[in-house]
Amino acid sequence: MLSSYPAGRSTALPIQDVHPVRSTPRHPVHLSSAATAVCGSAIRDLLSLTSRPDVISLAGGLPAADLMPRERIATAAATALTDPGSIQYGETAGQPRLRAVLAAHETARCGRPVDDVVVTTGSQQALDLVARAVLDPGDAVVVEDPAYVGALQVFQAAGAALYPVPLDEDGMCVDDLERRLRAGLRPRLVHTVSSFHNPRGVTLSPRRRERLAALAEEFGFLVVEDDPYDLLAFDGHPPVPVAAHSDRVVRLGSASKILSPALRVGWLSGPPELTGAVERLKQCADLCTSSLTQTITAELLADTTWFDAHLRHVRAAVTSRALAFTTAVADHLPGVTCSTPTGGMFCWLEFPGLDTTALLPRALEHGVGFVPGGAFAVDGPQPSTVRCCVASHREGVVAEAVRRLADAAT
Ligand SMILES: Cc1ncc(COP(=O)(O)O)c(C=O)c1O
Numbered sequence: 001m002l003s004s005y006p007a008g009r010s011t012a013l014p015i016q017d018v019h020p021v022r023s024t025p026r027h028p029v030h031l032s033s034a035a036t037a038v039c040g041s042a043i044r045d046l047l048s049l050t051s052r053p054d055v056i057s058l059a060g061g062l063p064a065a066d067l068m069p070r071e072r073i074a075t076a077a078a079t080a081l082t083d084p085g086s087i088q089y090g091e092t093a094g095q096p097r098l099r100a101v102l103a104a105h106e107t108a109r110c111g112r113p114v115d116d117v118v119v120t121t122g123s124q125q126a127l128d129l130v131a132r133a134v135l136d137p138g139d140a141v142v143v144e145d146p147a148y149v150g151a152l153q154v155f156q157a158a159g160a161a162l163y164p165v166p167l168d169e170d171g172m173c174v175d176d177l178e179r180r181l182r183a184g185l186r187p188r189l190v191h192t193v194s195s196f197h198n199p200r201g202v203t204l205s206p207r208r209r210e211r212l213a214a215l216a217e218e219f220g221f222l223v224v225e226d227d228p229y230d231l232l233a234f235d236g237h238p239p240v241p242v243a244a245h246s247d248r249v250v251r252l253g254s255a256s257k258i259l260s261p262a263l264r265v266g267w268l269s270g271p272p273e274l275t276g277a278v279e280r281l282k283q284c285a286d287l288c289t290s291s292l293t294q295t296i297t298a299e300l301l302a303d304t305t306w307f308d309a310h311l312r313h314v315r316a317a318v319t320s321r322a323l324a325f326t327t328a329v330a331d332h333l334p335g336v337t338c339s340t341p342t343g344g345m346f347c348w349l350e351f352p353g354l355d356t357t358a359l360l361p362r363a364l365e366h367g368v369g370f371v372p373g374g375a376f377a378v379d380g381p382q383p384s385t386v387r388c389c390v391a392s393h394r395e396g397v398v399a400e401a402v403r404r405l406a407d408a409a410t
Helices: 033-037 042-050 070-080 096-110 122-134 149-157 174-182 206-219 272-285 291-302 304-332 356-365 395-409
Strands: 117-120 140-145 161-168 189-192 222-226 249-254 266-269 346-350 385-389
Touching: 033 149, 070 291, 096 117, 096 249, 096 266, 096 291, 117 122, 117 272, 122 149, 122 189, 122 222, 122 249, 122 266, 122 272, 140 149, 149 161, 149 189, 161 174, 174 206, 189 206, 206 222, 266 272, 291 304, 304 346, 304 395, 356 385, 356 395
Parallel strands: 140 161, 140 189, 189 222, 222 249
Antiparallel strands: 117 266, 249 266, 346 385
């Protein structure tokens, strides 16, 4: 027993106390259908390769560390630690102050009262809980193609049948979706990254937003508006949400890209039957999101003068990095098409006739990492495409990354 160890002795178990490895063969561990259905994220696997110090990584969707408000977070954390409530378990739906701040934010964004907000451990958890609350195995879910991989994983785990709808420069091809609905498709959920898409960088047009909301009303599905990038609109005007046009929309938000992903604070708002179910399922998942990081987030978001100035700073920096990227692509990669970002963190490149999965090892040798578009493909193979995160590094580093990519591609 540890308590009988003499004072000063390490509490690590001495080798002879460790139970011997059993010699009889073990029964294999049975894995659930959810566990076997989920494909590992190729992007998360890639992160270990691209994190080599000699590699400039444009692969991960990592918000820039130099733009995160460390000092403001530290001050808010120091204040929070003096409040016993911040180091205690909290309400499952989230801390009242943060929920009030978020409800006011969503009300302003949607132009109608939004008071049902559940705080989650990142918006990834919100996505997972929505799928658990709404889907049974075999249910139809419409996803964009290419898609946010974290959404594909959630829907795979739920045993959903995926129906991909392509994207163009105006976001999800809602006409295509409508055609399929009229032909009999009856999805429970339609998932969209409506603003500054991950991975394509495009934004759903205002007309399509209205149309998607109208289709949700007509056909009875829920739209999951997965919107962690909206406040990173380069012109400072985030698009009007799909949720402004209908309450059949579950809106997901996140502090990850505007403050820091380490806070692990996300949120969702939607119909009350759904938020109630999400709250019960969250009790199973983690009881509550960290009270400490919720207090910090509430403090930062409620300080609107500071927060608005912080957002302006982040937006200006990311705009300039994106411009450095697209300029370098135009200079060094003639013939390669590149999306023109208007917000968010991603550029989408097309290398005509080139297999970008085969290009990746050469690129890593040249000291640059990216994600081949195939990693996001649902149906279409996307063989000659690439997602680059343009937000993580300063302008000079971004331009050097493109030069290395050009060397690797020739
Ligand atoms: C579209 C989208 N949704 C959700 C997430 C998850 O973000 P978080 O869990 O950090 O809020 C991400 C992360 O990159 C994302 O790109």
